[in-house]
Amino acid sequence: MRVAMTPNPILIQPHSSTEILLGWNNNERYALPYSELRFYCPCAGCVDEHTGQRTVERSSIDPEIRPTGVNLVGRYAVAITWSDRHDTGMYHYERLWELCQKQGRKLES
Template sequence: MSNAPHPTALTVHQATRVLEIAFSDGRSFKIPFELMRVYSPSAEVQGHGPGQEVLQTGKRHVGISGVAPVGNYGIQPTFDDGHESGIFTWETLYKLGSQQEALWAQYEERLQAAGVDRDAPMAPKAASGCASH
């Protein structure tokens, strides 16, 4: 994917809680930290396979306390809620930026289907392998 857009500028805006990123194709995006946290590519959020995603709630005011570069292909933000295992590739950030409206709508649908509010605290983590429903 060498022809994929690569970032030309990246700024973390703490006050407004957005990651501003400009790409080589001329597009730039302001990605809310909450959207990044909710769609983190980590196993903690995405699970280990289809249907194992963990719905994230209570992330409206999440901050980013640090950002580490990962090779020449992405970043690894440290969120102030302790989450730090997600590696965001440039491709992932481009998708989050360019598809924000659809991703927000999908998130709202998932919240509604689960019967929870966006600001609800996260449920305690269930023990691994425990599927009691």
């Protein structure tokens, strides 16, 4: 049995003006700040593909950033378009789960 299996998201919706709500099929729910989700964008424009270094400054992210579009990509990722027009980030489920664990706030269900 795999212990560290990544659950699948079953709910993605706004939680507040600054947080997204991610619900998972293991019945856990997390609120995650939009600014963190934007900061951890996994695209080649935000991360150096050779060094893995993040090339986006945290201070350059609008504190009022929010998604303007969220689209499922197959059954493994979510593509997010942001209010700063950045739209190249594809967040794999593993990545979203990891962000929930590290940057998210677990909600009582």
